[in-house]
Amino acid sequence: MMARIVWKPWKTVRKIEKRACQTADPLERLRYVRNQMDSRELSALFRWRPVRRIAAWISVVIVVALLVWRIH
């Protein structure tokens, strides 16, 4: 689920970049890129996803749970 949330917007960006590269004319390319970006919610596309922070918290929780379990 998390991988999907993190990956999906970047898959969209890659797709736009790949398709734009196939357009040789600079004006057509700009038109395509702007249309694609206009039709999407930018905050969702570029939102900073704190993957490392979430992973660090999960690790901390697991370690604490293991410690508690060992002590008991």
Add this chain to the structure above:
Amino acid sequence: MSNGEHESNLPLGLDVGTSRIVVARTADKAHPSQYESQLNAFITMPYSKLAESLLEREGVFHEVSGGELVVAGNDAQKFAEVFHVETRRPMFRGVLNPQEPHSLAVMRSIIGRLLGKAGVAGRKVFFSVPAPCLEGDPAIAYHEASILQILKQLGFDGQAIQEGLAVVFGEMSSSNYTGIGISCGSGLCNVCLAVLSVPVISFAVPKAGDFIDTQAAAVTGELATRIRVQKESNFAVNGLSADLVQNALNVYYDDVILTLANALRSTISSTQRLPKLDQSVPIVLSGGTAIPKGFLKRFTTALRAEDFPIKISEIRVSEDPLHSTARGALMAALC
């Protein structure tokens, strides 16, 4: 529809710069842009019938305003050199000059001369506006509204585009309009970091060509206009020199380059919600201040002197630095 009629419907790009106003037009969407420019300056002289008829006979771009003859555009420079006076400027630091009572009238006549009347009502024009300086700049809204008003009076449908973003549109098709566009003009250095054509960070640094001219003029006792002419004809950013003017120009160029590089680094570093850029991005420099030989090398050295928050693929000067903004504005208008 004839070619002329067709051309008069096509959108235009307008670079409203502190030093020059440039219009970019295209005969049709498949052909390269054509450019026309006028110096954004003027001089005034007392009105007399004889002087007016002389100016008319010589085809000098002028208007009568009150009891004065106002010579504007490229002709103002020639007259300033003949009379050994400074040209007056309708704009200061990227916006209408608040100290200049003729500013709006001169801008109106220069823009009118470059664009003419719109062939078809509502013809689209994208015009450049500066980004706010880091300390803020409330005059931009007034400046933008005034240019819109002038365009409306000429029958155009104006739309503003930030200067840095126009550079990205004009120069960065190979990186899918992702990168940092910098327009080093006279009044300001405008910067825009865009990702896939979307502006993410835009700001301006209030040190540029005019700062170099006035500071160098102050320490050498020359006129700023003459310093500018010398700067544009045979100057290279190459360290200290024996020539007094060249030396002063080098010192103040260095100041502008260091200020720009530091502002770029600190602004990007302090932006919290920066999109994650996993690829390196290009930096393109444009504008008249970026033209002298050695500018690119000095800027690259200043930027690489300390860690930069994002990966840079290349730093280059535009192939046509005087027309980058107008070209980008035209591309935005054609989209």
